[in-house]
Amino acid sequence: MDDRFKYRDDREAYSAARVRALEALLIKKGVITDKSVDTVLDFFETRMGPFNGAKIVAKAWSDPAFKDRLVADTPKAIAELNLPEGMAGAEGEHMRAVANGPHVHNLIICTLCSCYPWPVLGLPPYWYKDPTFRSRAAREPRAVLKEFGLAVPDAVEIKVWDSSAQIRWFVVPERPAGTEHLSEMELEALITPETMMGVAVAKAS
Amino acid sequence: MKLQHYLGGLENLGPVSTDVRVFVEPWETRIFGIHTAMMALSSQLSLPKTPSTFTTVWTWADLRKGAESLNPFDYFKYRYYEKWLGGISGYFIANGYITAEELDALTEEYYKNPSKPLPVAGAAEIDERVVQYLVEGDSPKRDVQVTFEFTVGDTIAIRNVPSVEHTRLPGFLRDKTGTIETVYDGAYTYLCDTGPDGVGEAMPVYCVRFEPAALWPGNAEPNFSLYADLYASYLAPLEGEIATAKAA
Structure with missing residues (x-):
């Protein structure tokens, strides 16, 4: 009897015990410390995350010249801002931003794995890592975006960017109408990881 | 030929996941942290030496090779971090850092007693290097x-x-x-x-x-x-x- 298509009944409890055993052994053998994993997780809570990307996009919405610089030379423009140290750090050494407009909608994918711009967006959500998304977005982005609740008109060109080398990509979504009175900080709240990867557009509230 | 190299365009897979969570089970955070610490301590990087006993190379390429070597049905069957857990455990066993027997035995212990504490040990330089790696990155240019x-x-x-x-x-x-x-x-x-x-x-x-x-x-x-x-x-x-x- 082939059990390839079954999961263990205790699937999560088993993985939880196994990863804890692995971490314990690595600490015991001196590979990592008892604080290594928490150090990494804390870094992504406080220093590398979508809160940085939201600041970058809000700035681009408020300052069109900055937006032009961001698209022309992404790392250089990001370095202008007062963001945490490490914006050209792990998985952000070479980043490129693409801007949505009235005639173009950008979608970032990685068909081979899950390349993602860590410093500005943190860690990839499950939808981005899912093999079904990675397969389908390369051939039928409109159908995929519809499943995310986003209908892109046929007149709007969709540009799909497959991250297969050194560049880590993100999208500058369009500023929603009716947000002219909002401060940059208020704008940041409208900018989700999904809008910065292209499976959603920013909405006014 | 590996299916994992040919995912783009594959048809008949059904609806996409729209789950925006990064981790869906608390245990997944731990394997992500272990992987990232390994990348930071990997021996090819020109970062300060630490007392860590990790002496080999671990990069994204190693993680990807593991995922690409899976049976394609398993590749679709297991969640993202389940694949990481399998690949990373296998690496530590294959490179002699731990044995399959001790990992199985300790898994059994933590399974029976999930609140059993982790050991407390390790030099601060190790975690300093982890942070330094995240801040500086590893440009391929x-x-x-x-x-x-x-x-x-x-x-x-x-x-x-x-x-x-x-x-x-x-x-x-x-x-x-x-x-x-x-x-x-x-x-x-x-x-x-x-x-x-x-x-x-x-x-x-x-x-x-x-x-x-x-x-x-x-x-x-x-x-x-x-x-x-x-x-x-x-x-x-x-x-x-x-x-x-x-x-x-």
């Missing part, structure tokens, strides 16, 4: 002289290179034709030498535009373009153009 064979607007062919263990060439682009959109400044290494597949040493990287109707004849959506960043060794001049150049 190298200051070497390379020849740029193509310029923006050139029509090029994608080679069908012999990939075995690992590749950065998406399968659906093999033997297709594209147009250079960007010539990236400088030369870029890859994390490992992929052998006859052809990447590893510093070389140009191009962003190439593909016409979906040519990638998926009769079966593509209208009004979209697909772009991929590709190492120079995956690109070749169009044969007709070589012939023209020779004749001239």
